């Protein structure tokens with residue numbers, strides 16, 4: 001039996017058309033979900049972000065019940081895996097103008113769970129700065145859209161397997177995020193994270209940390225952070241839906257201790273369980 005690894009509009013291992021606007025213009029959105037014990041985690045949050053993104057791009061959002069049924073079909077036999085959902089505006093015409101008659105497409109695909117060393121979550125990771133800047137684009141800021149060439153260029157800048165992530169800055173020198181994660185700094189018992197109103201992806205794990213901080217009465221500020229600010233921080237950490245939280249052990253030459261607040265947040269995130 002061929003293992004079911006993708007569904008295109010509900011069809012097993014289907015092929016996307018050459019005229020799809022996701023392929024031509026990055027005209028679409030995606031979600032990356034952790035799958036545990038046959039279930040996609042934090043489903044309702046991923047669905048809400050996908051739906052909000054579709055509204056911003058004026059792409060008709062997929063039917064939630066249909067999407068969930070397809071996700072369940074794919075994930076049912078998986079103990080641990082990654083589910084990626086891609087929604088494109090569909091096929092349509094030559095030229096940028098979105099055709100009214102375009103029918104959105106949805107592609108759900110499974111990948112193996114990335115076997116990151118457990119030490120990265122426990123003892124922290126080594127980070128570097130990327131040379132590739134993130135473009136400032138208020139129209140796209142926050143969205144998990146398909147145009148990821150900046151991240152592709154940034155991630156091609158290094159191949160040291162001991163460095164799992166690089167930080168990206170905007171053209172004005174403000175730190176925005178990692179190539180695949182969001183960044184938090186700890187200073188005097190409070191959290192700082194880059195403002196994402198002009199660039200970057202508003203990650204769901206970041207959102208969970210913000211909500212948790214609010215519940216636990218931890219002060220959080222979203223604002224402009226520079227590399228100089230990061231050298232002054234008591235600690236740093238990264239978040240995304242697959243890694244959860246990685247403390248930062250080293251950024252370029254600076255060694256960071258794992259601040260007790262980072263341990264506290266990591267523990268609370270773990271306790272959130274299956275979402």
Ligand SMILES: Cc1ncc(COP(=O)(O)O)c(C=O)c1O
Pocket residue numbers: 032151177178179180181182200201202203204205206239240241242
């Ligand atoms: C560029 C970028 N920023 C941030 C994130 C974190 O997003 P999330 O927490 O929703 O996984 C990702 C995840 O893929 C990403 O690609």
